[in-house]
Amino acid sequence: MTAVASTGAAAFLGRHEGLRNRLPGARVAWVEALRERGASAFRAQGFPTRRVEAFKYTDLAGVAGQVFGEPLTSVDDAPALPDATHPRAVFVDGRFRPDLSTLGELPFAVRSLAEALPNLEGRIGALARPEDAALVALNTMLFEDGLVVDVPAGVDGGTIELLSLAAESERAPAFHPRHLVRLGEGATLTLIETAEGPLNARYLHNPVFEIEVAEGARLSHGRVQQEGREAFFLSTVRARVAARATYDNFTLNAGARLSRNEIHVALTGPEAQAHMNGAQLAGDGQHLDTTTSLDHAAPNCASRQTYKTVLSGRSRGVFQGKIHVHQVAQKTDGYQMNQALLLSEEAEMDSKPQLEIYADDVKCSHGATVGALDADQLFFLRSRGIPEPQARAILVGAFLTEAVEAVAEEDVRAALSRALDAMRARQGLAAGLEEA
Numbered sequence: 001m002t003a004v005a006s007t008g009a010a011a012f013l014g015r016h017e018g019l020r021n022r023l024p025g026a027r028v029a030w031v032e033a034l035r036e037r038g039a040s041a042f043r044a045q046g047f048p049t050r051r052v053e054a055f056k057y058t059d060l061a062g063v064a065g066q067v068f069g070e071p072l073t074s075v076d077d078a079p080a081l082p083d084a085t086h087p088r089a090v091f092v093d094g095r096f097r098p099d100l101s102t103l104g105e106l107p108f109a110v111r112s113l114a115e116a117l118p119n120l121e122g123r124i125g126a127l128a129r130p131e132d133a134a135l136v137a138l139n140t141m142l143f144e145d146g147l148v149v150d151v152p153a154g155v156d157g158g159t160i161e162l163l164s165l166a167a168e169s170e171r172a173p174a175f176h177p178r179h180l181v182r183l184g185e186g187a188t189l190t191l192i193e194t195a196e197g198p199l200n201a202r203y204l205h206n207p208v209f210e211i212e213v214a215e216g217a218r219l220s221h222g223r224v225q226q227e228g229r230e231a232f233f234l235s236t237v238r239a240r241v242a243a244r245a246t247y248d249n250f251t252l253n254a255g256a257r258l259s260r261n262e263i264h265v266a267l268t269g270p271e272a273q274a275h276m277n278g279a280q281l282a283g284d285g286q287h288l289d290t291t292t293s294l295d296h297a298a299p300n301c302a303s304r305q306t307y308k309t310v311l312s313g314r315s316r317g318v319f320q321g322k323i324h325v326h327q328v329a330q331k332t333d334g335y336q337m338n339q340a341l342l343l344s345e346e347a348e349m350d351s352k353p354q355l356e357i358y359a360d361d362v363k364c365s366h367g368a369t370v371g372a373l374d375a376d377q378l379f380f381l382r383s384r385g386i387p388e389p390q391a392r393a394i395l396v397g398a399f400l401t402e403a404v405e406a407v408a409e410e411d412v413r414a415a416l417s418r419a420l421d422a423m424r425a426r427q428g429l430a431a432g433l434e435e436a
């Protein structure tokens with residue numbers, strides 16, 4: 001802990017401490033104790049500074065110095081929604097909106113965390129502990145709602161959508177949803193998560209996911225982050241994957257002024273698998289950070305990570321990926337690749353792959369590349385009569401689409417492809433790009 005961190009935490013806590021008395025579970029002993037754990041942990045840790053190794057490339061001072069208000073959205077605030085192709089749970093400023101949701105009849109339980117809270121003792125904080133991370137501590141102190149999904153053993157849950165929207169507001173609200181997802185033995189589920197907000201709205205979205213995938217189960221988790229360009233998006237995912245189970249995660253990260261996307265996965269049983277892939281698309285003035293941690297804690301497990309980043313204007317991208325192989329995790333097969341495409345001389349990419357291996361019978365590798373558009377490929381397209389802006393857009397599109405096409409689950413792949421096309425158009429990458 002540093003003096004800078006402590007001061008920032010004290011000021012931030014002072015501005016938000018009063019909210020706790022109005023949050024769900026305010027008079028429930030175990031909830032109050034949990035929130036106090038979060039407050040104590042955040043008070044001790046503070047907002048991480050760049051002197052903290054994990055935040056060396058991402059400065060949260062801009063978040064710590066903000067004054068955020070309490071969300072005040074009501075049922076009268078009904079933002080326009082895209083068409084739903086699957087059962088969908090909608091949250092506005094972190095609060096569940098049953099009037100906007102279309103869950104229908106499902107073969108498993110889907111509940112609002114605020115409604116289910118009395119029955120969640122021991123489950124909130126089981127994987128994402130406030131003592132382990134400052135942003136989790138902040139969420140633990142101030143969570144108000146979230147989605148609770150429980151798929152029983154052997155059930156095919158199909159596909160559901162989780163849509164998180166920020167409403168138009170002059171208050172600059174902060175919301176901290178806590179989402180719990182649990183799959184029983186042999187269960188399957190596809191979860192498509194989207195976070196959106198008004199283009200120029202300022203707000204803080206600090207979600208935490210706690211995900212349990214039991215033996216032989218499979219969860220496909222597609223994530224689309226396209227928050228407003230003045231927003232702060234600080235997300236933490238903690239997943240535990242049991243024997244012969246699979247967790248597939250693909251994150252498309254393109255919105256927010258500052259985005260920190262942390263994904264921590266523990267493979268705790270033999271033959272567990274994790275696929276953590278994604279793409280980042282940053283325009284002028286944006287800072288997008290993807291930080292991953294894969295914990296191989298059992299033998300014969302496999303993991304794959306491939307992340308691609310495209311940076312234009314004065315933007316900055318960060319990728320930090322760690323593979324930790326415990327001594328017991330013999331026969332581990334781990335792969336990690338990070339590739340970045342710089343479309344401007346002012347763009348910056350920081351890449352930090354890490355391998356920490358204590359077993360002696362493993363196959364682990366990592367790689368990182370950073371560069372501009374290939375001049376030969378650009379010349380080839382130009383020689384076929386394609387104007388330069390379109391030729392550059394084709395190459396950028398191919399670079400990003402390659403990542404999306406690797407997604408095995410059809411519903412996730414289709415949702416990501418649609419979102420990627422919309423993001424490229426929003427960033428101006430469909431019509432023309434800056435000079436490299």
